[in-house]
Amino acid sequence: MREKIEQLRKKIEEFRAETPQQLEEFRVRISGKKGELTEIFEDFKNVASEQKKEFGKLLNEIKNLMQETLKSQKELFDSLETGKSIADKTLPAFAGSLGSRHPISLAKNEILEIFTRLGFTVAEGPEIEDDWHVFSALNFPPNHPARDMQDTFFIEQNPDILLRTHTSSIQVRTMERQKPPIRVVCPGRVFRNEAISARAHCIFHQVEGLYIDKNVSFADMKQTLLYFAREMFGENTEIRLRPSFFPFTEPSAEMDVSCKICGGKGCNICKYTGWLEVLGCGIVDPNVLDACGIDSREYTGFAFGMGVERLSMLKWQVKDLRLYFENDVRFLEQFQSVI
Ligand code: DAH
Numbered sequence: 317m318r319e320k321i322e323q324l325r326k327k328i329e330e331f332r333a334e335t336p337q338q339l340e341e342f343r344v345r346i347s348g349k350k351g352e353l354t355e356i357f358e359d360f361k362n363v364a365s366e367q368k369k370e371f372g373k374l375l376n377e378i379k380n381l382m383q384e385t386l387k388s389q390k391e392l393f394d395s396l397e398t399g400k401s402i403a404d405k406t407l408p409a410f411a412g413s414l415g416s417r418h419p420i421s422l423a424k425n426e427i428l429e430i431f432t433r434l435g436f437t438v439a440e441g442p443e444i445e446d447d448w449h450v451f452s453a454l455n456f457p458p459n460h461p462a463r464d465m466q467d468t469f470f471i472e473q474n475p476d477i478l479l480r481t482h483t484s485s486i487q488v489r490t491m492e493r494q495k496p497p498i499r500v501v502c503p504g505r506v507f508r509n510e511a512i513s514a515r516a517h518c519i520f521h522q523v524e525g526l527y528i529d530k531n532v533s534f535a536d537m538k539q540t541l542l543y544f545a546r547e548m549f550g551e552n553t554e555i556r557l558r559p560s561f562f563p564f565t566e567p568s569a570e571m572d573v574s575c576k577i578c579g580g581k582g583c584n585i586c587k588y589t590g591w592l593e594v595l596g597c598g599i600v601d602p603n604v605l606d607a608c609g610i611d612s613r614e615y616t617g618f619a620f621g622m623g624v625e626r627l628s629m630l631k632w633q634v635k636d637l638r639l640y641f642e643n644d645v646r647f648l649e650q651f652q653s654v655i
Contacts, residue, residue, distance in 0.1 A: 317359060321374050324352055328381050336393045339386065347382055416652040420521055420640055423628035424503050427523045430547040431501040434540065436525065439500045441486035443507070447476050449485040453607045454564040467509035469518075479507035483524035484564060484621060490526060491608035496615050497529040503624070514636040521624035526600070528610065528617030534567070534599055537618035541597060545573045549631065554580070556591060565598025565619055577633070585633065592630055595622035 328346065333339035347353045356375065363371050417425075428438055441449075456463050471477040486502035502524040510516045527540070538557065545553045553576065557569040572593050575586035582588035597620035602612035625637055632651075634640070639647050 317356070317363065317371060318374070320356055320359075321371070321378060324356065325378055325381065327352075328378070328385050331385060333389050333393075336390070339389050339393070343386055347379075353378065353382060414652060416648055417654075418640075418648065419628050419632060419634070419651050419654075420624055422651060422654055423631060424521060424523065424624050426548065427544075427622070427624070427627065428501055428503060430544050431525060433547075434499075434543065436499045436501045436527075439486055439490050439502045440504060441480075441483070441489050441502065443480055443505055444471060445478060445480040445485050447478065449488045450478060450480050450482070453488040453604065454484055455601050455603045455607070456563045460563070469507050469509055480504070481508050482506050482621060483522040484619070486524055487526045487564075487619060488604075488608055491528070491605070491610055496610060496617075498617070499527050501525045512638065514638065517625070517637050517641065519641075520637075523622055523624060525620045526617060527619075528600065528605070528615050530615060532599075532616045532618060534618070537597060537599070537620070540618075541571055541595070541620065545571075545594070548627065549573055549576050557597075560596060560598075562596060562598055564601050564604050566601045568596065568598035571595050571597055571620075573630075585630075594627060594630065595620050597621070 469479040554574040560570040562568040572591035580590040600617040605612040
C-alpha cells in the first residue's frame, strides 16, 4: 500500500495538463468514483488498525496534494482565458502583437502619394479585361509579335477576354471616359504566364501613369520622373533614360535610377553598372490618343509604367520576389517600422 501511495504521489506531482480537458480527465482517473485514489481509500478500510494512523496521514497528504494540483492548474487555465493572471501577478501582461502593412502596399501607397502631390488622381480598372483595352487600343496590331512581349492568360479559350497583362489598360479606360487635361496614376494587379522564380511571378503589381494636355513634352516627362525618383529613393538620386520600344509610346524609354546602395560606384545589386532599371515610359503614340477619342493634333501626353514589386525590392533590398507572396510573418514583421 505504501508503494501504491508513493507511486500516486509521484504521478500527481509530475502531472501538467495542457488543456482543461486533460485536467478533467486526470481528475476522473485519480479521484473519480473508480479513480486510483478512491480505490486506495477503499483498501484503507482493510488496513490493520495499528497501521491506520500512519496510512491515514499519508492518504490525507495525497488527497490534499490532488486538490491543490487541480485547483492551481484550473486557475492557470481560467487566467489564460480571461487574460489576467491570478496565479502569478508578476507575469508580463499579454502584449497584443501589432500588425504591419504588406511591403507591396507600402511601396504602392508611397508611389501614389508622390504623384498625388503633383496633382495626379488615382484610377482603377478591372482585372478581367478585353483585347481592346489591353492591346488593340494601345496600338498593338492584331497578330503583331509585340503581343508576345507579355504572355497572356486568356479566359476559357476566348481570345477576346483575358487577364490584363499591364495596367496600361486603365489609361485607355480613363481617356475614353475623360476629356483632357488628364493626370492619373493607376495601381493594380497584373497577370502574365511566366514561370515563378526569384525575379518573376505570374501575378504582380504595377502603377501606370498618364498625363495628357496641350503641349506636354518629353522634358515635362523627364522632370516629373526625376521628381518621383528623388522622392522615392532619396534626394541625391540621378536618373537616366535609355531608348526603348513600346507599341503605345513614341519615342519610348526605360528609366534607370542611380544605385543608392553603392552610390553609383558599382555593386552586385546594380550588377556593377551603378544603375537600376525602374520603369518604362514615353510620349503617348498619336494612334493611342485617336483610338481613345482624343484629338492627337490638339493634345500630347506622356505615360509611364512601373512594377511595384521591383521598386519595393530595390527600396528595401528584398532579394527574392517569392517572399512577397508567402506571407511569412518573419518577413512581414520587418516592415513594422515603415509607416
Ligand atoms: N505597360 C508596360 C509594361 O507592362 C509598362 C509601360 C511602359 C507603361 C511604358 C507605359 C509606358 O505607360 O509608357 O511593361
